[in-house]
Amino acid sequence: MDFWEVVRKRVSVREYSDQEIEQEKLKNIIDAAHLAPTARGEEPWEFILVTEKKSLEELANITDHGKFLKGAAAGIVVVAKDTKYYLEDGCAATENILLAAAALGVGSCWIAGDKKPYGANICKYLGVPDGYKLVSVISLGYPKIEPKPHQKRKVEDLLHWENF
Numbered sequence: 001m002d003f004w005e006v007v008r009k010r011v012s013v014r015e016y017s018d019q020e021i022e023q024e025k026l027k028n029i030i031d032a033a034h035l036a037p038t039a040r041g042e043e044p045w046e047f048i049l050v051t052e053k054k055s056l057e058e059l060a061n062i063t064d065h066g067k068f069l070k071g072a073a074a075g076i077v078v079v080a081k082d083t084k085y086y087l088e089d090g091c092a093a094t095e096n097i098l099l100a101a102a103a104l105g106v107g108s109c110w111i112a113g114d115k116k117p118y119g120a121n122i123c124k125y126l127g128v129p130d131g132y133k134l135v136s137v138i139s140l141g142y143p144k145i146e147p148k149p150h151q152k153r154k155v156e157d158l159l160h161w162e163n164f
Contacts, residue, residue, distance in 0.1 A: 006103045013107025014068040016141025021073045025104045032100035036092035039085035045093050048077040048126050062121050066111035072139035079132040090135030107143040
């Protein structure tokens, strides 16, 4: 897929088939994440790839709106050192994960993030050291059904030249 096709087709997927994701694809998704822009060149991110069903189920139970993580083939938890721009950096890496997954035919959904009250519980469950913050939890899997892109606002309706 070319870049514009990936951007236009990427949607949140919450229902997955039982098919496992090839390790090479998972590595490529993480590779895309670590190539994200980073303030001051800090690269504060770390990526925890979860593929064991028991762990996916436990993470799903910790979340409030991510119960479908139980049915995913994998999950990626993005944490970042608590630096000045950890959230911006971690969100850039997360977006790269979503786009890379779509480019590889893998469905994904951004489930949780920095402001969730259970963030510390996810970090504790995964053994994340002190000094790191949860940025995101992303489910990954091959879609059970072919996802359809959502209708979006037209660029002309939200673009402002020079001022609002």
